[in-house]
Amino acid sequence: MTSTGTGRSASSSGRPTMKDVAREAGVSLKTVSRAVNGVPTLDPTLAEQVFEAIRTLGYRRNEVAATLRSSALTATIGLIIGDMRNPFYSSVAAGTYEVAREHGTQLITASSEEQVDLEQELALALCQRRVDGLLMFPAVGGQSYLQPEMDLGTSVVFLDRPGTGVVADSVRFDNVAAARALATAVLEEGHRRVALLMDSLRLSTIQERLEGVRAAFADAHITLDDRLISTSCHDPEAATKATIAMLDADDPPTAFIGKNNRAVIGIVDALIARDARARVVGFDDFEMSRFLPRPVTLACFDAVELGRRGAERLFERINGLTDEPATERLPFTIVQRGSFR
Amino acid sequence: MTSTGTGRSASSSGRPTMKDVAREAGVSLKTVSRAVNGVPTLDPTLAEQVFEAIRTLGYRRNEVAATLRSSALTATIGLIIGDMRNPFYSSVAAGTYEVAREHGTQLITASSEEQVDLEQELALALCQRRVDGLLMFPAVGGQSYLQPEMDLGTSVVFLDRPGTGVVADSVRFDNVAAARALATAVLEEGHRRVALLMDSLRLSTIQERLEGVRAAFADAHITLDDRLISTSCHDPEAATKATIAMLDADDPPTAFIGKNNRAVIGIVDALIARDARARVVGFDDFEMSRFLPRPVTLACFDAVELGRRGAERLFERINGLTDEPATERLPFTIVQRGSFR
């Protein structure tokens, strides 16, 4: 086997340490450290001895200990999304992971359930783990609790919406332009009774989409009927209900704008239920959209790209970028879907 | 402000440490440690002094350092999935996260791209980070590289398929029973020409599904035509192509069994393209399945539950369970979908 070693020694118990390797190889601790870290100014013969010992002992460097003394980064970033089960967030996580991987960094993902208290707990826990940076979808309620951490050097980038109570970079979609494009298209087709199936106006993305729609109406000198705005379509079922209510009322809308893909599905379900025809447009594509039994026009945002760009910005910060915090807006694309068969 | 403190002192630079807090509060390091860890045998007055100092300094315990000395766990587990962009894996991650959260544990997720070399690199990197346990979808090629880590106390649970070259727990779906049920249903409806749109037989899940189908055919004393078995339907497009080829051949199948939801979509696309009617069954439900323009029967597995159960088993191991490694099989459910409008 080996010259001096026992073949399986460990100082205390469990995993062999650098000390064990040093003893096994008959060199000093520091020489092992140098070998492991590939320091060039090390006698190749000694290095080989060390590697030999590492192999026989099955040594593996403890990264946690390594980053403690050194001021090195932990090569870990945290991602706080709103809901693990939501494919949108999963796609963002996928994009983030890809960039993290390119930077040799691990990704810890957590979910705030869109609740700011939980978000704070998770964010601070990640900071205590000394993540190099934090990527997050800020919940309604404010992120001022992050200020001390940011002062201490933790980089933060917000996704999809701006954090409040603290200034930091954000990467967001161009909600205003997308909404304006959709609404303009609908108006140009001659529709005048246009319903908006939205969510709470406390959400900045909803505010922006509404703003875009209003701009389109203003451009066309057409009045938007506020009674046709629903701000409670949190899920497809709510959208279905709201749509049906509007269809059943006097002077029903001839076009519907859904706040996201799930709202669009809810609208289509309602049209089926009432056997009604209406123009449907909305935001965000989804895998099965071509099977929708009604034609729809969708303004699509790229969730994976959001995760990618957010992570790229975060790594720029981690690597020392000191520019003023900025907002990057990601573009949209328009696709025609549905009406299958 | 405070009695002695500067209000913002840090030993070296950056974050304040326990030492800083001790100085600020005028107590010993250990007293701070006790206060932070909520040791009950501590004079409340002293504790309050400490907390006061913690507040003024904005101190936050360094978890990395805390788990170094103590033999405490790192409260981190690793999850290696096959593809971040695949909703199936995302759902598993969601289930795993929920359980990890219940255990106050962070989740580091990584993707092997189903390549065993990359998987090994990621798994070992996670071990170097001293994760308490590893949850993974083992790639084809063998996991014997994990043996040393497991000997050193890292718990491992395999998901969806068994690891090879090493014995460990696994949580898997009951592929045989599900496939048998689907095939039996098709045969009982009178179909005799049944096509199987599968994937590589190197995948144990595919082997098992094929085994279940064969069992159903054997039960019914019917011969399965091997020419109607495709083992290359890795994506929907491939399934579409294979389906079309079979439809265009002599004596075409009257029923199709898809290896997963994407294969089912591919089959349906092919039927539409050829304006053909055929019985379609397969595995795994998906959100938009009700919009499929053909009726389908699906044997569904619960991906979130797979992640949950795997994580639960992992935590049992982490918490000292020493039973023989075992395989848990998760049940399936049958649903009728599609044929919309």
Next chain:
DNA sequence: CTGTTAGCGCTTTCAA
């Protein structure tokens, strides 16, 4: 109940 002394596994001075 509190403080002192080690020490976790590694990196970083600073000598030799």
Next chain:
DNA sequence: TTGAAAGCGCTAACAG
């Protein structure tokens, strides 16, 4: 080029 000593931020053992 190599090694000894000190130290990262914290916890554990043992006194006081």
